[in-house]
Amino acid sequence: MSDLTGIARPYARAVYELAKDKGSFDKWTDMMTFLSAVVQDEAMIEALDSPKMTEAQKAELLEAISEGQLDDQGKNLIKVLSENDRLSLIPEICTLYEAYRDEDKGVIEAEVISAQALSKDDEKKLAAALNKRLGCEVKIVSKVDESLLGGAIIHAGDLVIDGSIQGRLGELATALSR
DSSP states (O other): OOHHHHHHHHHHHHHHHHHHHHTOHHHHHHHHHHHHHHHTSHHHHHHHTOTTSOHHHHHHHHHHHTTTTOOHHHHHHHHHHHHTTOGGGHHHHHHHHHHHHHHHTTEEEEEEEESSOOOHHHHHHHHHHHHHHHTSEEEEEEEEOTTSOSSEEEEETTEEEEOSHHHHHHHHHHHHHO
């Protein structure tokens, strides 16, 4: 877990609980996705990193850009994050918020790192196999790592399955050294 994840977790949990209490999951998803995109824009990153702007000015700027996209609770989130110099955490908060939503729905995200892109058919087969093994719906997120010789590495929650050729060779080397 990165330091940012640890710092963002309480904010994401608070947003999730608020959305759950109000039944406004989709609205919060839209607001968080929008805010995440805004704070990742190069010009916005430069403005938010500027030492010439106070935290209140940064919040005002973000609110002005987000006019019509945020409700009062969304604006309050910006103010709280700004007061604590945490506006840069918005993308991480958004990611964690969506993870809490998925967890509540019984969905887990599995990151699959492979040497080449997986076909849609391969993703479906892998999702079905993981669904059976984990007992919940699995959402596949594919990444390509060309440094892998072949196979794949799967991260699903606490589960790690190393089916890469490097992983297999490492297991073989360990077995042979005994």
